[in-house]
Amino acid sequence: MSDSELILLSYFKWKEDCPKFLVGDFAFMIWDKNAQKMFGARDYSGYRTLYYYSQQGDFAFCTTIEGLLKLPYIEKKINQDWFTEYLAIGGMMDTLDGISTPYKFINQIPPAHSISITKDTVSTNKYITLKSLKPIRYKSDDEYVEHFKEIFEEAVTDRLRSNKKIGSQLSGGLDSGAVASFAARYLKSQNKNLDTFSYIPPSDFKDFTPKNLMADERPFIKSTIQYIGNIKDHYFDFSDRSSYSEINELLDIIEFPYKFHENSFWLKGIFEAANEKGIGILLNGDRGNFNVSWGNALYHYSSLLKKIKWFRLFEELNYYSKNVGGPRLRRIPLIAKIAYPFLAGKQPMYDNNFINPELKKNTNVLNKLTSFDINESGSFKTKDINRLRLMHLEDLVPWNSGNTLNCKLSLRHSLWKRDPTHDLRVIRYCLSIPDDQFVQKGLDRALIRRATKNYLPDKVRLNQRIRGVQSADWVHRMDKESDKLISELNMILKDERLLTLVNKNKLEDALHIVKNEGFKTDDFTNPNYTILMRCLIISRFLKKF
Numbered sequence: 076m077s078d079s080e081l082i083l084l085s086y087f088k089w090k091e092d093c094p095k096f097l098v099g100d101f102a103f104m105i106w107d108k109n110a111q112k113m114f115g116a117r118d119y120s121g122y123r124t125l126y127y128y129s130q131q132g133d134f135a136f137c138t139t140i141e142g143l144l145k146l147p148y149i150e151k152k153i154n155q156d157w158f159t160e161y162l163a164i165g166g167m168m169d170t171l172d173g174i175s176t177p178y179k180f181i182n183q184i185p186p187a188h189s190i191s192i193t194k195d196t197v198s199t200n201k202y203i204t205l206k207s208l209k210p211i212r213y214k215s216d217d218e219y220v221e222h223f224k225e226i227f228e229e230a231v232t233d234r235l236r237s238n239k240k241i242g243s244q245l246s247g248g249l250d251s252g253a254v255a256s257f258a259a260r261y262l263k264s265q266n267k268n269l270d271t272f273s274y275i276p277p278s279d280f281k282d283f284t285p286k287n288l289m290a291d292e293r294p295f296i297k298s299t300i301q302y303i304g305n306i307k308d309h310y311f312d313f314s315d316r317s318s319y320s321e322i323n324e325l326l327d328i329i330e331f332p333y334k335f336h337e338n339s340f341w342l343k344g345i346f347e348a349a350n351e352k353g354i355g356i357l358l359n360g361d362r363g364n365f366n367v368s369w370g371n372a373l374y375h376y377s378s379l380l381k382k383i384k385w386f387r388l389f390e391e392l393n394y395y396s397k398n399v400g401g402p403r404l405r406r407i408p409l410i411a412k413i414a415y416p417f418l419a420g421k422q423p424m425y426d427n428n429f430i431n432p433e434l435k436k437n438t439n440v441l442n443k444l445t446s447f448d449i450n451e452s453g454s455f456k457t458k459d460i461n462r463l464r465l466m467h468l469e470d471l472v473p474w475n476s477g478n479t480l481n482c483k484l485s486l487r488h489s490l491w492k493r494d495p496t497h498d499l500r501v502i503r504y505c506l507s508i509p510d511d512q513f514v515q516k517g518l519d520r521a522l523i524r525r526a527t528k529n530y531l532p533d534k535v536r537l538n539q540r541i542r543g544v545q546s547a548d549w550v551h552r553m554d555k556e557s558d559k560l561i562s563e564l565n566m567i568l569k570d571e572r573l574l575t576l577v578n579k580n581k582l583e584d585a586l587h588i589v590k591n592e593g594f595k596t597d598d599f600t601n602p603n604y605t606i607l608m609r610c611l612i613i614s615r616f617l618k619k620f
Contacts, residue, residue, distance in 0.1 A: 078101070079103075081097075082097065082101065082103050082105070083105065085097060086105055086107075086114070090114075091114055091189060091191065091200075091202075092202070093116075094116040094118075094189055094202045094203075095202055095203060097118070098233065098498075098499070098500070099118065099233065099234070099493075100118045100120060100122035100123050100491070100493065101116070101117075101118045101123055102115070102116070102117045102118065102123035102124060102125040102138065102184075103115055103116060104125075104136055111193065111194065112191060112192060112193045113134070113190075113191070113192040114189065114190070114191050114192075115136065115184065115189065115190045116184070116188065116189040116190070116202065117184040117185070117186055117187070117188055117189075118186065118187075119186060119187045119203055119471070119497075119499050120186055120362070120471070120474065120478055120494070120497045121173075121185070121186030121187075121471060121474060121475050121478040121479070122478050122481060122482055122492070122493070122494070122497075123138070123482055124138055124139070124183065124479055124482045124483070125137075125138065125183065125184045125190075126138070126139070126140050126143060126176065126181055126182065126183050126184075127143075127181070127182055127183075127184065127190065127197075128143050128146075128149050128180055128181050128182075129180075129182075129192070129197045130180050133148055134192055134197070135149070138482075138486070139330065139483070139486070140176065140178060140181060140330045141330065143181055144178075149180070149181070151178065151619075151620060152178065152179040152180070152620070153177065153178075153179060153617070153620050154175060154176060154177055154178055154179040154180075154181075155576075156175060156438075157169075157170060157175045157176060157177045158177065158576050158613075159430065159434055159435075159438050159440050159576075160175075160440060160443070161177075161332065162428060162429060162430035162431075162434075162576060162577060163428050163430045163435060163440045163441070163444060164428065164444070164449065165428040165429075165454060166454055166455075166473075167334050167335065167473065167476065167477075168472055168473050168475075168476070169331065169334075169475060169476045170472070171443060171444070171447045171449070171472065172185065172472065173185035173186065173471070173472040173475045174199070176331070177331055177332065177616070184199060185199070185201075185471065185472070185475070186471040186472075186474065186475060186478070187201055187202060187203045187471055188200060188201050188202065189202050203499070204469065205465065205468055205469050205502065205503065205506055206465070206469065208503055208506050208507045209507065210507055210508075210509075211504065211507040211508050212508075212509070216512065216515070216525075219508055219512045219522070220522070220525045220526050222504070223367075223504060223505075223522060223526050224526050226498075226500050226501055226504050227253070227257065227367065227495065227501055227526065228257055228261075229500070230495040230496075230498035230500060230501050231254060231257040231258050231261065231358070231495040232257075232258075232261050233495075233498075234356065234358060234493040234495055235258060235261065235262065235356060236356075237355035237356045238355065239353055239354060239355025239356070239490070240267075240270060240352065240353050240354050240355060241258065241262060241267065241269055241270070241354070241355070241356050241358070242269070242270040242271065242272055242349050242352065242354035242356065242357045242358065242490075243255045243258055243269055243270070243271050243272070243357065243358035243359065244271070244272050244273070244345060244357065244358070244359040244360075245271040245272065245273050245296055245299065245300075245308070246273065246274075246292050246295075246296065246543050246545065247289070247292030247293075247294070247295025247296045247298075247299070247535065247543045248292075248295070248360075248535075248542075248543055249360075249363070249368050249520060249523050249524065249527070249531070249535070249536070250360030250361075250363030250364070250367060250368050250496055250523070251359060251360040252299045252360075252527070252531050252535055253360060253363075253367065253496075253523055253526070253527050253530065253531065254358050254359065254360045254494075254495055254496065255269060255271055255299065255303060255306070255358070256299070256303045256527065256530040256531055257495075257530065258358055259303050259304070259305045259306055260303075260305075260530070262305065263304075263305040268305050268306065268307055269305060269306050269307070270306075270307045270308075270309060270349075270352055270354060271296075271300065271306055271307070271308045271309065272309050272311070272345050272348055272349055272357070273292070273293075273296050273308065273309065273310050273311070274310075274311055274312075274313070274341040274344075274345065274545060275291055275292070275293060275310050275311070275312050276290050276291050276312060276547070276548040276551075277312045277313075277314040277548065277551075277552070278312065278314070279314075280547075280548045280551050282547070283547075283596070283597040284544060284547055286541075287540060287541055287542060288541070288542055288543075288544045288547070289541050289542070289543050289544065290543075290544055290545075290547040290548060292543040292545075293310070295534065295535050295538070295541075295543070296308070296310075298532045298534045298535055299531060299532060299535050301532075302531060302532040302535075303530070303531075309348065309352065311341070311344055311345065311348055313340055313341050313344040316340040316341075316344060316552070317340055317549070317552035317553045317556060318336040318337060318339055318340055318549050318552065318553065318608060319553050319556050319559075319560055319608075319611075320340065320556070321339055321340045321343055322336075322339075322611070322612055322615055323615060324343070325339055325343060326612070326615060326616055326619070328343075328483045328484060328487050329479065329480055329483050330483070331476070331479065331616075332609075332612050332613050332616045333476060333480070333612060334476065334609060335476070335477070335480070336549070336608045336609070336612065337546035337549045337599070338545060338546050338549070340549075340552070341545070342480065342484070343484065345357075346484040346485070346487070346488045346490070346492075347488060349488065349490055350488035350489060350490055354490050355490055355491070356490065356491055356492075356493055357485075357490055357491070357492045357493070358492075358493055358494070358495065359492060359493075359494050360494065360495070360496045361477070361494050361496070361497070362474065362494055362496045362497035363496035363523070365464050365467050365468055366468070366496060366497075366501055366502045366505040366506070367496050367501060367505060367522065367523045368496075368520040368522075368523045369464065369505060369513045369520065369522070370513030370514045370518075370519045370520045370521055370522065371460060371514070371519060372391075372395055372514050372517070372518075372519040373406065373409060373410055373413060374413055374460050375391075375510060375511075375513070375514035375519075376388055376391060376392065376395075376406075376410050376514075377410050377411075377413035377414035378414070378510070379391065380410055380411065380414045381414045381415075389403070391514075391515075391516070391517060392404070392406065392407075392517075393517070394516045394517025394518075395517035396517070397517060398517045398518065398537070398539050399517075399539050399540060400540065416458060429577050429578045429581045429582065429606050429609070429610070430576070430577065430578060431574070431575060431576055431577055431578055431579070432578060434575070434576060448466070461510075465506075468502055468506070474497075505522070508522075518537075518539070519539060524536055524537060546599060547599055548599075549599055550594050550595065550596050550598065550599045550601075550604065551596040553594060554594065554596065557593065557594055560611075561586070561589065561590060563611065564586050564589075564607055564610075564611060565586070567582075567610060567611060567614040568582065568583065568586070570614050570617070572617050573610065573613060573614045573617060576613065577610050577613070581606055582606060582607070582610050584603075585603035585604075585606045585607050586607060588603050589603065589604075589607065
């Protein structure tokens with residue numbers, strides 16, 4: 076049975092409730108002749124895109140914006156409201172509601188939403204909520220782990236259906252390692268192997284990161300591969316590419332401006348490499364942080380402090396100090412500040428948006444930011460990580476740009492990227508079990524660490540001291556192009572359309588610093604570099620209109 080037949084049968088049975096019962100990634104539209112209406116939906120994660128135009132009785136839809144712009148009655152115009160939100164949000168999100176696009180009158184169906192179109196109305200509806208889930212309680216810790224493994228294994232194997240080879244992105248961490256290990260084990264039973272794709276820095280890069288960070292994760296990656304077996308590993312440094320060199324092609328592919336310039340060149344490169352190797356499905360574990368590998372130890376300990384569970388707290392700190400190093404009591408002041416934020420005092424906040432002040436003043440964007448619990452710097456106001464977790468999993472807008480990238484790169488390179496860590500069955504389970512399943516005996520991310528026993532080597536599974544960082548070399552890569560880059564940045568200061576949107580003073584200040592100091596390879600999180608790259612990407616995008 077084809078996917079299209081399955082979707083149609085689900086609609087025949089459940090009508091507009093059908094998206095609730097579909098597992099996986101999808102975007103579809105159905106014409107219901109009897110009801111004289113169209114009905115469509117986008118999957119929970121938003122791994123498939125669905126755009127539409129609805130004006131003056133005309134309705135059109137497409138997986139890509141390019142398809143809509145081919146129609147004679149759709150004019151290519153800039154949507155200033157979209158740019159206002161995009162620039163006011165200093166973080167990685169594009170917009171607040173996930174509906175608008177940079178193109179006037181072209182909207183998108185947000186993740187986890189359906190759309191219904193009749194002769195007189197167009198309405199969207201969110202068909203899934205993760206609030207008020209029924210708690211899951213077992214008598215032993217082992218039961219939680221076993222149930223998780225059953226659900227996670229199903230989420231992985233359900234995504235292996237393909238008549239082509241199976242690949243998986245692999246870093247040195249837990250999430251991608253867990254996905255690869257479960258997939259490789261199943262594929263071995265089918266007499267197939269798993270191809271893994273890993274990004275590494277170029278050979279001339281000197282790792283300047285502190286000892287708790289690792290730019291080149293090969294020691295952990297190779298340990299994972301040797302332990303799992305049944306894997307053909309591939310490594311790519313994309314030494315001839317940079318965040319600057321890939322801008323035009325990425326804008327053509329994504330059809331949007333983007334904020335992930337630090338990782339852009341290798342994300343694109345991995346898809347190209349997978350296509351060249353004949354991969355049909357490319358697995359990853361991108362969304363594991365809020366579910367399968369949830370569990371920040373210090374925040375969990377702060378809750379124990381607030382609940383006056385002293386014995387449990389000190390017992391956990393004993394374990395944690397053995398795992399991470401350092402005296403156990405050293406962390407008490409930090410835990411106290413997390414539990415009682417007033418102890419930390421008022422923290423300085425960098426204003427990381429770069430919207431034109433007049434544009435910000437003349438629009439309602441600040442009120443809209445407030446209604447979405449986002450402050451003027453473009454960051455979430457709340458510091459409650461459990462609330463932040465639910466906001467990410469329930470609202471889904473923070474994932475929209477990244478998943479749009481995955482969909483567009485999949486279309487371009489004739490493969491599909493799939494993420495078992497964002498399977499609804501997995502997410503619901505992780506939200507329904509007690510917090511102490513994610514932090515226990517000094518282990519953060521304790522559920523996935525326990526679940527991958529005999530799946531991952533302890534060097535990776537129990538590692539709490541070193542973390543991979545995959546964007547440390549992005550500034551280094553632009554060293555050869557710095558003169559060309561600065562020349563173009565000088566030019567965009569004369570781009571009148573750009574300057575109506577962005578803060579000219581911030582742009583000039585950032586460029587002045589770079590001209591005087593150059594791009595410092597070891598300062599890869601410098602906010603001035605972010606301003607310059609984002610302005611450059613927007614300027615290039617505006618030239619398409």
